[in-house]
Amino acid sequence: MSKLRLNGVSKAYGATLALRRGDLEVAAGEVHVLMGSNGSGKSTLCKIIAGSVRPDAGQILINDKPVTISGPQAARVAGIGVFYQELSLANRRSVEENICLSALPVKAGLFIDRQALKARAARYIALFSQVAGEGFHAQALVGNLRADQRQLVEIMKALASEAPILIFDEPTSALDRAQVDRFFEILRGLKAQGRGIIFISHRMDEITAIGDRVTIIRDGETIETLKLSDIDPATVIRLMVGGASDMPAARSAAPAVVETQAKAAISVRNLSGKGFRDVSFEVAHGEILGLGGLHGQGQSALLRAIFGANPVTSGAVTIGGERYDAKSPRDAIRRGCAYVSGDRGRDGVIRGRPIIENVTPIHYLRDRLMIARPSRLRNKAMPALEAMHTKFASLFHPINSLSGGNQQKVIIARWLIDRPDVLLLDDPTKGIDLSAKADLFALIRQLAAEGLGILLYSSEDAELLGNANRILVFNGGSVTRELTGDDRTRYNLYQAAYEAA
Template sequence: MVPLLELRGVTKRFGGVQALSQGDFVLNKGEIHFLVGANGCGKSTLSKIIVCALEKDGGEIFYKGETLKLTSPAEARKAGIAVVFQELSLVPDLTVQENMFLGSQNQGTLGFVDSISQKEICEKALSRFNDVLSQDIGPETPVTHLSADERQIVEILKVLIREPEVIILDEATSSLHAAQVEILFDIVRELRDKGCSIILISHKMKELFEIGDRATIIRNGVTVATVDLKSTTHDEIVTHMVGEELSSSQKEEREISDHVLLEVKNLSAQGLKDINLSLKKGEILGLSGLQGQGQSELLLTLFGNSPDFRGEVLLDNKLMGLKSPGHCIRDGFSYISGDRKKYGVFQIRSILENTVLAHIRKKGFLFFSRKTLKISVLPILERLGLVYDSLDHSISNLSGGNQQKVIIGRWLMTNPKIILMDDPTKGVDIKTKEELYTLMKELCDAGVSILWNSSEDQEILKNADRVLVLNEGRIVDELSGERLSEYELYKAAMA
């Protein structure tokens, strides 16, 4: 039987990063096929190439036995291939109906010809979810009035109502609760039974075995296996993902104090549920799991960005209010983000101004002479190995790696007790990463404690003393010693 869709040896490079080096994939008619792999393995890249949102560098793609020669997502849709990406494409100022039929030009497999039939189709599609929505949603409801899960549903229905031959759902259930997922899966099964083929990208192992027929596993840009989900196991899939059953990271064990500096008890906030953890003095405690499982929310909550949290946070056995970032800075917390534009760099300010901001805030905005500030800054920036011409030059003149060093220097000036790190090496060159790892260990040896979220599994496994695995806002496992491995991490993250 000729596959409905086939990819052979597809490659894609982004600058110096080889996102796909051997992308092979076979989709049969009338099947639900999962794409599985670790963070950044190439799943979404492969799906974007299928729908022509990205151009492949090499390899071949066949659709219905013929070479696929499409140049845009619009052409892919006309050919019967549609996708729901993680990033929503709804227009907030339009209604649900207008969004669902945007660009359809009143034609296609639905056979609709006017706004009346569009409204009927929209109402019928929405009716499937009536009992699991927090409000009554109709065709005329503005998208701006919808919650995140409701927008996700509209985005999905926008594709499903057209009943294309191939549907790609990229993390489509990420914003949905259990009852909504159950209805979506009922619809997906119905479409499969009609002969539609569905590709799902998901990190939730439960979903694979609940609804999937087959799964293709990608590791580091290479297709490593395609398995029948009726005759495979959770552990076998994880083993394919990481390459070997036990891949313990090789590193030296550090001597950690028994003194608990930070204790979190039953912490709940937006995106977080019943978080309990302890951070010892001088310890690097990692936060890991699949991306977007509450790691960033936890760090921001501990930095005073969620004053309505529930639970207790104790610093040296003293209850903390976490009222604001300012209060947290004065209590000895610092926050370093990999999102330099949103949380770090003030592009129109100088290197000096960017470095001293937190120091001045902690001291209560007392007057400091520029000369005094420069004298204070120089040893720290020298320690970080910052490459610059003048402290008075704009920080925008620096590379991404050097900008990150300035942000780190900013927080070192506050003499923190605890550093909250949210993917600090994101977009940073290898040399700067290694320098940061060394600095982190030096700081911890001096008594500083670090709570560290990273999207790079290997760096956190190699450098953290313990790792907490998060899934849907909860801590589901703690890894230490011989269990600090990719295998154990993904086994917990995808349970």
């Protein structure tokens, strides 16, 4: 008998099919692993089970009975407990309150039953008492805890639901070895009770240690379900990558490096900061260096730190042979650094303001302008916008009137009026259409050919394989592998990304 079964579940957001076809069967007493690369649809699948996303089609069965999960509360009632990757904790409340937050014990229908709450929370806190570390106790405020301790609270919260079906979406990313071992012991206990557990992790060693079966998702489709004891990690990766996995990236795809100057455009030595550690590399003039790996392994954090937006704890950056310590983006821009974020709503777009004011801020700074004369600015802005093939009716229309792709082109154009020496691209094509992507990469290559040093992080592996001369694969905040020449294959990229950290 299966605890949970999904038959042909699908979900589209507008024109994008996030999940084409999801079939999943979780048996009682098993840990069922879900694997798939960034954007393959596994988080959509989880959200459908957790009730935060309604599927467009398909069927969900719990204990072989069809159910409709209309929202998170309905999922709880149906017996589904969820560990959320983006922690869902209340920072200003205590550990015990957080553990019981989704079902606070109540007396007389109104008041919190503190005795019952303490007793219930204590059971789950006791499970991890050996490994939780200093400062972890029932009354501690969650906001004062370390990252790994907060993650433990989130785990306890999921366990406290006592749900027959549990989903853990990357529950171990911040935990240390002892904490993971203890967690796995607890999971084995739950298995013995006949619960069904869905487990998502990117660490191959953990998957083989705890998983019974694995379902692989690729391009929004569940490809295959296999017993983990029957297969080796290489097979799993091959299935995730799909066909043509060993083909090297087309040689013509990445431009040749123009070695015009002896000095590197940018060199980074043993750089550490929040989210990344001990990263070293050099980028030559005219080179595109790709940063690969799973999402959130330190690539963005590194780029933001180089740009001065995040603090650096140790190490050195040199640009054009000169030591460079950017304390703010303002410093970085003055030293010839440019940064384009994929999160343009947060980092780029000045909403409600005319296109021209969205193109010129870097020019203001680098030319130390005081007066903004529209005619002069127009002459500066037009070539930059044209280089990006930006479509707009008037420079004085608000930037919000443009499509997402054109907005991103405007944001990129602001770096083209005064050419930078180093271009940092932080997943620049997120959420933009295909033709805008093509325009963007054509420009990036042209800029490389003109001698810029370019760092490119992309959550789409094809963009890295197609454009980067070299790829550094990030895992757990540091570079675990460098792929050059014919090694730049999808298979190698995945393998390095999924290796145990």
